[in-house]
Amino acid sequence: MVALAQTPPSADRLRAMDDFLAEAWADQVGHDDRLRGLAVEVRFDRGVAHVTGEVAEPAELRLVRDRIGRLAGVFGVWCRVRVAGRDPVVVDLGCGPTKQWPGNLGLDIFPAPGVDAVADLSGSLPLADDAVDVFFAVHILEHLIDFLPLLDEAHRVLRPGGVLHVMSPWWGHVNAVADPTHVRLLDVQTIKGICLQRPPGTPRWYPLHAGCDGASIFADLTPVPADADPPTRAHLARFFD
Incomplete structure (x- = not known):
């Protein structure tokens, strides 16, 4: 179909x-x-x-x-x-010259105005455990062949109650394929997979919010411990099939 x-x-x-x-x-x-x-x-x-x-x-x-x-x-x-x-510690992943808010810490693989630390996002993040309150991954995941190690690193670095904000092109929109540097296609159901379908023992995420506007997908994820209760069916039904 x-x-x-x-x-x-x-x-x-x-x-x-x-x-x-x-x-x-x-x-x-x-x-x-x-x-x-x-x-x-x-x-x-x-x-x-x-x-x-x-x-x-x-x-x-x-x-x-x-x-x-x-x-x-x-x-x-x-x-x-x-x-x-206390001011939150907010990190823009792959920020380039543009941050979501002035004052955020910017990480990118290439040096540029606004980049505070050069880091390869496919490897370890140069950040301590439980050091960050908010991560922005805006138009980043689609550029990584395997973005799960980055999510695992974000899970390690986020404080309890911290949030990872994701925004990426939706697979059905031309923006997803128009950029030749995009190597992954994403959907809201990809977020469901991140939260519910990873093997036991891998870092777990709870979906605070997820959605699609017809051009981009959005997700707000918070890290949870391995023994946390799973999201209820009613909560998941707000976002996922």
Whole structure:
């Protein structure tokens, strides 16, 4: 059976969706006492929520992430939030000259303005265990023949409760094949495989969010210990077939 192509939303529709999401989030904050007093700012850009500000404890950040992620039309929840007075350590993998937020630590195989450390992402990351709060892997995985070692390294380096943000071209869009340096095709079901279908003893991930806008796939993943309970069927049904 041939899969039907998805058409990405137009720029006008994406702007309208962002306006809707901003209104929906404001309405949710207005009706939830747990959210109303939090000093966070949420900006929506083409369906991705960009969250900044400060919270008193990790549980408050988890609550914000979860409530935003439940809004229909959100493809990802990207956070750079101070927790208990501490700035998060945020790393852009393969950043080139562009970082997702100024002040992030940039790693890339090639030196360039904005690259803070030169590193081969197919090997070990020059970072200590439990040292990072947030990783961005934006348009990176499709360039790696085997990206699982990079995910394993991100799992090692992330602190408990940390998040890996993934964005890659969707396999059914021309962007996936137009760049000759792309060596992998990805789908939302690839994220399911990362979280649920790897052999016992390999690092485990829990999907906080996953989605596709018809051009790109998005995933927010958090590392979990080997003995953690698996995601519920209801949670997985939000993202995967």
